Every structure is written in C-alpha cells, then in structure tokens.
Amino acid sequence: MNHKKTARSESRSSTRLAPVALWGLVLPAIVALLSACSSVPAQHTVRGTGDLGVVIERADGRVQVVETTGRSVLATVPGVGDLSHASVVFSRDARYAYVFGRDGGLTKVDLLLARVDRRVVQAGNAIGGSISHDGRIVVAQNYEPGGIKAFDADTLELLAEVPAVTEDGTRSKVVGLADLSSNRFIYSLFEAGEIWITDLSDPRNPSTQRLAGGKQPYDALVTPDGRYYIAGLFGEDGLAMVDLWNLDKGSRKILSGYGRGETPLPVYKMPHLRGWSIAGGRAYLPAIGRHEVLVVDTDSWQEVGRIPVRSQPVFVMARPDGREIWVNFAFPENGWVQVIDTVGGKVTDTLQPGRAILHMEFLSKGHEVWLSARDDNKVVIYDTATKQPIKTLDSASPSGIFFTSRAARTGF
C-alpha cells in the first residue's frame, strides 16, 4: 500500500535529522503512521458515517472505504467478487454499504469496521439494486436469471423473487430499478420493453403491476421527489415516462423522435440514468447515438433544448445545487469531462481529469466532485468552483464512487 511507503520514507528522513533524544517521540509517531495505514481501522475510534463513501476497485473485487473530510482512504475491503459492473446502496443509518456485483454477489460491507458483514451470491449475473424506504428490504436486479430478488436488509435472507417472464415465455434482463414509496420498486425489462412495479409491503407476498414501456430500455431514473419514472430507450428515439401520482394513466413517451431520423452514431457504452439529472425544473438526459444532452421541462415534459457535447454522454449529473451539469463520455472519448452551465445552457469547461473517467460523485453540497480515472489507477478530486484538481488518491482500476449521502435520497 502506497501510504505505508510514504510513511516509511518520511520516517527515514526524520531519523537522519533527529537527535537521539527525539527517538522517544519519533518512534511512536512511526508506529501511529503505520497503523493508520493498516486495512483495519482502530476499533476504539468513535466516528460518524456522514462523510464516508466507497470506491469500487473494479478489477480486484475490492472496495475502498473513503472519508471526504480529510479526503483519504480509510481501509480496503477485499472479497466482494466480480465488480466489472457494480453499484451500491446504503442502509438508512449509513453504516452499511450493499454492493451489487456483476457475478450476482450481494455484499453487505460494514463501513465502520471495514469488513464484509455478510455476502450472498444471489444470481448468475446482476446489474444493481435498491433499498426500500424503510430500509428493511434490499432488492437486486438481475440479468441472469432475469428478474428481481428481495432480501432482508439485516440478514440478507431471501424474501421474495419476481422472475421477469412475459406471456411468450421470454425472460428479460432487468434494468433501471428504483425505490418508490410504500416499499414498492419500479424497474424495466430490456427484452420485453415493459415497466413493472412490484409492491413489497408484504415482503414475502409481492404483487406486481405491469405497464407498457418502450423498445429496449437500458436504464431508468426516478425523480428526487419520487413522482416520475423515466426509462431511457436504446431501441427507439425517445424515453418512456410514468407519472407515479397518476398511475392509472400508464406510461407515455417523451422526446419522441429526438434523433430526427438520422442514423445513430455507435454507442460504445450505455449511459446511466439517476435522479441526478434533474435540476431547476429541467431534466438533462443523455441522447443515445447522438453527441448531445437533451433538456426537458419537467412540467410540460417538452424538449426545451439540446446541448452539443464532445461524444456519447454516459453520466449527465447535475451538481447538487443544480447550477452545473457534469458529463463524462463513452469509450474511446472517456478521458474527457465537460461542464454545462445551466443558466447559459452550454458547455463552459472541458477537462481532462485522467484516463478512462468511469464515474463522478459529488459531495452532498456540490463543492467537490470525485472522479474515477480507471486507466490511471487513481481517484481525482476536483473543486467545482475552480474546476481545478485538489487531490488524487491511489485506487486500483476504480469505477463507481458512492458517498453515504445517497442513503437519504429516493432513487439512490
């Protein structure tokens, strides 16, 4: 671990300079420095979790536990499985991170003790998950076998399973899972093109309502107020939208025909959608096969603009105050990040934070953003006011970065 290396080299130079009498001070300092770098934090330290987070070390099946006040890595937790695609939700008390891995693993990581609390392998191939509003149910969304599974958040005991099978026997991959009020969950079926809402208020007896969706939904979001669900569609120019306050009306299409009939450009990585796209009465959404961010009014759901960007957008994320939108891009343009000013409605900054920027995560008030630079093996922290890097942290092939502030948000 790099920190150890740093600690040792500092201690060597100190001993050359220090008189013998100072050894009594220097030695305990060395011990303290080295133990601070150990992968298990001191058990007696009392601390909160509000400034914690996890970074996925994609290739090694590990997560780093980070703290955002001093901007440091507290610990590394191994044994989390195949994290080629991973996502994380947090317990309501923000002590536990539930990590959903590609291999179908669901791992409950204790952030304070920096260890795996429990782990189950619940499917062959999974894509993510969600947690109920009351925090008692964790739901995994699976590609193989396609469907969702609900688990007790304490024990990870299986409570229920809803296979995503439609009348013709097709089993669909599940995408775009999000939590709704009353322990309901909403998700989309990639092959069947439907939107399902499963009520888990009686966790062992789920009931599911089915809505039309659209062709090949790839991901979806629920707005931060929990009212609207929007599924991005790969197979058609448009998005499917459900008003959850008027469920009897079913879903409708928004932004239909945004591609204007033009041949789509190749999409080398599917965009990701979450409630971070909503800012100031507008939704900022990645176009598919067009190098644009689409802007929609969230009252009328009409397009009010489109912003040309460098390449295929992957994450289109509003800074929490809504003043800026940060955008990263699909391979091979994934070394770039662009910042859109929401007042002017155009790109104001073009940054190169590192090679293969896979993810961005804002601190809850938006003054910093952490970016993972996979091919540089580092996490880069930017000051969003100056657009300058503040610090980098070593991280092996980092992908997702998840802060515990997500624990308090619908749709995260």
Place this chain on the structure above:
Amino acid sequence: MKTPSSFPPPRFRAILFAAALAATGPLLAAEVVPEPDPLRTRELIHIVRQDCGSCHGLTLAGGLGPALTAAALADKPAEGLVATIVSGRPGTPMPPFLGIVSEAEAVWIVDQLMRGFPADGGAVPTAQAR
C-alpha cells in the same frame, strides 16, 4: 467515433477478409493468426477486458451483451464473430468497432477469445500511450 464510410461496406469486407484467411486453411485451429506488436497487443487486451467488458463483463461471462468465453463461442463461426466486431450487430446495442480496431486485429481478438482471452496487463503506460 464515427464509422468511416467505405466500399465495400465494412461488414462485407470483414467477411471477405476472414474468408480469405479461412481459405488458406482452418482459420483458428491450425493457422497462426498474426499478433499485433506487444504494445498494441497489451492495448487490445485492455480494451477487450475493460471496454468490451462494460457490456460483456470483465470476465467476459456476459452482461447486457452475451458471454464471450471460449466455451460460449465454441460453436460460433469465427468469420461471423469477426464481422460482428467490425460492423456491429444492427438491432442490438453491439456497435461497429472498425476504426477502433482494424480488421486484422478483430481476427486476432476472435482467435484469442476462442482460445480463452488473456488476462489484462493494465492500460499502456502513459509515456508509451499513442
């Protein structure tokens, strides 16, 4: 990245290219598929593992896209796989990769996939990156 327009169309060219190789003998069993230079080889392995891995998984066991393990590909004709890399598969999320990899590199990738794809050695170091 835009797909360069060209004639014959990429898909057809890829099939021709693979067929030309195949005509000289079994493409992937006995024939030696030329390996790119070491730096490019490392880069290609990294691209396949990491970026193809976005959809197909780092272990190539599948995701939104199908599994690309040797076992999963065993009964698939190599020419078709090369054509899929070069030209994509319309109607699915699989995009054309011509321009990012050459046809010859696609043939090499398919050959490696069918043998069991090598482990990722990481990105090419910055100083050597092109």
